[in-house]
Every structure is written in C-alpha cells, then in structure tokens.
Amino acid sequence: MAVALKELYAAISPQYHVKLHTESCFDKMIAWTHVVEDIEFISSLHGEELVFFSGLNCTSEDWLKRYITELDRHHVGGLIMSFRGEETFSKEIVGFCNEIRFPIFSASWTTPYMDIMRLFAEILLKNEQRETNLIAAFKNAIYYPENEGSYLSHFERNGFLRDMEYIVVILSCHTYDEETGNEQLNKIEKSLRFILENVIAYEENRRLIILAAGYSLHKIQEEFQRLCGKDTNVYAGIGTVAGRSRDIHRSHENAYTAYRLTKTGIPRNLLSYDELGIYKILADVKEEEIYPEFVSETVGELMKYDREKHTDYMNILEVYFENDCSAVHTAQTLYCHKNTLAYKLDKIKRILGYDILKNENRVKIMVAIYILRLGTGYF
Structure with missing residues (x-):
C-alpha cells in the first residue's frame, strides 16, 4: 500500500x-x-x-x-x-x-541512497502490513461481527475505535474491467485516500469495499458525489451509519442493497440506503420467492396479455401510477390523446379484472411495480 x-x-x-x-x-x-x-x-x-x-x-x-x-x-x-x-x-x-x-x-x-531506500522500504513494508491487518479486521467485522476479538484490537491500534461512526460504501465500474485489472477502481481508491484519512478499502469480486470511520453520512455522500457521481459507469451504494464497530456488518448489508438497486430499481448511479424508501422493505424480505407469486397475482394477466398481443399496457399502467393516476399528466407523458388513454385504462381494468383505483389495489400495483424494478434476479 x-x-x-x-x-x-x-x-x-x-x-x-x-x-x-x-x-x-x-x-x-x-x-x-x-x-x-x-x-x-x-x-x-x-x-x-x-x-x-x-x-x-x-x-x-x-x-x-x-x-x-x-x-x-x-x-x-x-x-x-x-x-x-x-x-x-x-x-x-x-x-x-x-x-x-x-x-x-x-x-x-x-x-547514501541505499540507506534512504532501505529506510523507505521499511516504512512501506510496515504500512503494507498495517493495511493487510486492517483489511482482515474489516472482513471479520463484516462476516463475524459477534467475534470482536478478531477485529477490534487491530482497529483500535490504528485509530478505528469501538464507538466511532462507521459507514460502508460499495462501488464498481465494470465498464473499465480489463484482464490486468480495473484502472478506474484503482484511481478511485487512490483519490479516496487523499480525501478521507480514516479509510480501509479492498477489492472483492470486481467491487471496491470501503470502510470510512469518523465521518458523517452527509460528508460521505458529498465526497462520493464529487468523486464518482458524474461518471455514469460507476455504481456506488452507501450504507447506513454504524455507531460502533460491531455494527459494521449492518452498514455493509445496507450498502450492498443500495448498490444493487443502482443497477435495477432506481436509475441513479450513486445511492444511499436512506434514500431507498419502500425498497428498504422489499429488499429486506428474506423469503424472496414470494415476489413472483405476488406479481403474478397482481399484474400477471396484464403482463401475459402484453406478451401475447405485443401491447404495452403494463408500461401505460406504470406511467399512470408514476403520474399519481392523473389522466391528463399521463396523456402528456405518453404523447397520446386523453380519450385514447381512457380507452386503454378501461382495457387494463378489464384485463386485470379489478378496479385499479381502489386503495388496496393501488398499493398492490405499486408494490408489484417496485418488485419488477428490482430486476429479474427475483424471478
């Protein structure tokens, strides 16, 4: 290092x-x-x-x-x-x-150049060993949070205290992947070490896993927005603030949820877990096999009709709900006449077999749409 x-x-x-x-x-x-x-x-x-x-x-x-x-x-x-x-x-x-x-x-x-080079080599090797120990401690804090002995001593010796605020960030930029590695990931990591003093970072599965200690969520959001927010090829998820080292794994889980949603549900390349809204609930459901059944029960007939008839009623329904069920705004978004839209909405109701404006049905449709936005990995 x-x-x-x-x-x-x-x-x-x-x-x-x-x-x-x-x-x-x-x-x-x-x-x-x-x-x-x-x-x-x-x-x-x-x-x-x-x-x-x-x-x-x-x-x-x-x-x-x-x-x-x-x-x-x-x-x-x-x-x-x-x-x-x-x-x-x-x-x-x-x-x-x-x-x-x-x-x-x-x-x-x-x-004597040799003396200076030997001194520098000792410093560099010592720093590399320190980084190696910190990365191992970071991984232990993620995967074995209950075993504080496997990470706390390494943390505290290097200024990462038990009760500091910790935030995990996960990012990738696969567009820049090459056989020799990812130069953009390396560049981001180097820049990060200039910006944030207390940081641990390692690469895993072509993703950069980052732990920042002692910084507010606003500070982390601000710095990562400046660092990679404008590069649409970089995807980053920012976790929640962990108030102590044994909760780092929760920040990691939340960072991964936010990171995953940058590629599916929410069309932004930089997301904080706190911004996810209803996706927090959907992404936290452990029994993910309930998703296909729920979507099928709610909008399955409409999706089937679209596939067989090559129509786009599911898209119309989604746009309609995005516009708070306003026929005027939906017609403007879809560039169609409001009478044409009224006909299509009536057709959607008949295909689904229920009133899409009934409160309970509106909630179910929106949840189904959110699930679909999570990506096909759930189906």
Whole structure:
C-alpha cells in the first residue's frame, strides 16, 4: 500500500541533505522506490515510485526536462537527484515541476541512497502490513461481527475505535474491467485516500469495499458525489451509519442493497440506503420467492396479455401510477390523446379484472411495480 511522499520526506534524517525544491509534495503517494539512470528505462515503471537518480547521465537541462516529463507521464511520485558541490535544479526546472505538480528533491553527491531506500522500504513494508491487518479486521467485522476479538484490537491500534461512526460504501465500474485489472477502481481508491484519512478499502469480486470511520453520512455522500457521481459507469451504494464497530456488518448489508438497486430499481448511479424508501422493505424480505407469486397475482394477466398481443399496457399502467393516476399528466407523458388513454385504462381494468383505483389495489400495483424494478434476479 502506498504512503504519502510527505511522510517519507519527513522521515529522512537531516544528515542526508535531501531538500525539496518544489512548492510541496503535491499529495503524491509512493508505493516503492527505484533507481533509474536513463530515460529508456522509465517505461518499465508501474507508477507511484519515488525515483533516485545520480545525475551522471544528465547531459543538459533539456535532457533533464525530458527525463522528468517521462517520469510524470508514467505516474512516478517524485524524483531525488544528486548534485556535486553547490549545483542544484535551475529555476526553470523548478518552475516546470511546480507547473506539472511533480515534486523534485536534491541530494548531495555523498548522500547514501541505499540507506534512504532501505529506510523507505521499511516504512512501506510496515504500512503494507498495517493495511493487510486492517483489511482482515474489516472482513471479520463484516462476516463475524459477534467475534470482536478478531477485529477490534487491530482497529483500535490504528485509530478505528469501538464507538466511532462507521459507514460502508460499495462501488464498481465494470465498464473499465480489463484482464490486468480495473484502472478506474484503482484511481478511485487512490483519490479516496487523499480525501478521507480514516479509510480501509479492498477489492472483492470486481467491487471496491470501503470502510470510512469518523465521518458523517452527509460528508460521505458529498465526497462520493464529487468523486464518482458524474461518471455514469460507476455504481456506488452507501450504507447506513454504524455507531460502533460491531455494527459494521449492518452498514455493509445496507450498502450492498443500495448498490444493487443502482443497477435495477432506481436509475441513479450513486445511492444511499436512506434514500431507498419502500425498497428498504422489499429488499429486506428474506423469503424472496414470494415476489413472483405476488406479481403474478397482481399484474400477471396484464403482463401475459402484453406478451401475447405485443401491447404495452403494463408500461401505460406504470406511467399512470408514476403520474399519481392523473389522466391528463399521463396523456402528456405518453404523447397520446386523453380519450385514447381512457380507452386503454378501461382495457387494463378489464384485463386485470379489478378496479385499479381502489386503495388496496393501488398499493398492490405499486408494490408489484417496485418488485419488477428490482430486476429479474427475483424471478
């Protein structure tokens, strides 16, 4: 797991004479370190590396600019470069790096790169072990909530306290799936770690499972709306607030319900469980086999008629109820004359064999429509 570059820089002892020249570390994250002495080797990097460079192959300022440009193009997190005597980066290079938000550091000619790289490796490996333990604890909190001993100690050692507020978020973006993984999921996870300090995330079944600790529901909704709400290829479900660690599994269940409905019942790619309305009840029913029977009893004859006669009466009925059973508004929505609509509504009543405006029947029809919107997985 990556570590913030500013944390690594802060860990360097002053005796090593490493100096930051750009305005900041630009919130870069570092996953590993590499020595890269020539431009042609940069293409082998994976991104988020901190590169060490002796400077021996630097023949001119133009060459150095091309070198830095390639590092940035391959998503490298920063550069530490050695200089002899009083030499250092030119103002032009520093300005260029500030412009592209690429952090650069100078080191003295005698700076022991191996010592610094070993220090960074220890920090990175320790952080990776911490993340691994937290992910395992998170999974235990989801699947074995009654066994607090399997997750609480790991949580509390890392600032995730027993009585903090926890929210689980589940998201996916299968449009971007590739054999090598999902770059968009990785990008979202990296961005998330900049935005939220107390967060645990792991990928499972091509979905990102996220635990945010110590944040309000409004804050989580706001940040995820900003992060992925505008990308219609990203689907995200936000769970309820769990007031203690042993209730994380409930937030996870609710997040999954909301996530599932983004793909079926509610045409939005970002949903909070609190927004689901009647779907909370429908999605929480454990005996899902009752759904087909209920739908069949309520609107089955109309669906059968549509299939056999190639009509769209079920759609008309749904639009009619969406418009609060207003003939005027329904006719406007369907772009048809109100007399034509009246004829079709009368036909629907005759096919169904009951008064669709009777209160009990209206409720049953709406519930049947909501069930159908949940998707064919129930049938």
